[in-house]
Amino acid sequence: MKIYKLPAEYSNPAILFDMDNTLYTHDEYAKTQIDLPVKRLAQLKGKTFEQMNDEVSQYRKKWAEDHGGQTVSLSNALLAFGVSMEENIRWRDELFRPEDYLAPDNQLRCVLKVLESRFCLAVVTNNTVSVAVRTLSVLGVHGLLEKIVGLDTVKLSKPDKIHFLKAAELCGTPVQQCISVGDRYDIDIALPLEMGMGGILVDNVEDVYKLPDLFASGNVI
Ligand SMILES: [Mg+2]
Secondary structure, X not given: OEXXXXXXXXXXXXXXXOOOOXXXXXXXXXXXXXXXXXXXXXXXXXXXXXXXXXXXXXXXXXXXXXXXXXXXXXHHHHHHOOOOHHHHHHHHHHHOOHHHOOOOOHHHHHHHHHHHOOOEEEEEOOOOHHHHXXXXXXXXXXXXXXXXXXXXXXXXXXXXXXXXXXXXXXXXXXXXXXXXXXXXXXXXXXXXXXXOOEEEEOOOHHHHHOHHHHHHHOOOO
């Protein structure tokens, strides 16, 4: 975990969680979320998965080189291969199967219960709202995370200010009292910091389990 910045004031605070690889850690499921859209694209283009995967990987590598080592989201990379955001949204809803990989996470539920007593909790994800609801339901935490800003809410992929502004608005929280928590600095943390939010980079869901202690030590909860 790396804490980049925390709010100076906590009168009406919010935590904006990234979902994938933040609220759960499952390498195999995470891999399907890259491989399945690329496989679909390969079918459309009449290429093998290996050829398509190589082309998309090369594109993302070159993009990173051209942008000071930053990461481009898969959705934004697919745009460059002619996959519209609308199509991408349909693919995700159809292809992703959180039910096949994830299971209820009681520890996460307990942690979110503690945090919700002090923070408005929201999810800001590059997945669709429907996949988010299914994922959070499988984890057993949907009742605690009902404010969701997804790819189809704004028809744009993170990072874009609109996702974080929308989530702050859903919580009725000023941006200065929002904390973005996610596993990818370029996608989840850099822009919120620029916007005046707090930011915590996590390595996995185990780091999310530590948040109540972190805020308790700062006398926030
Ligand atoms: Mg993530």
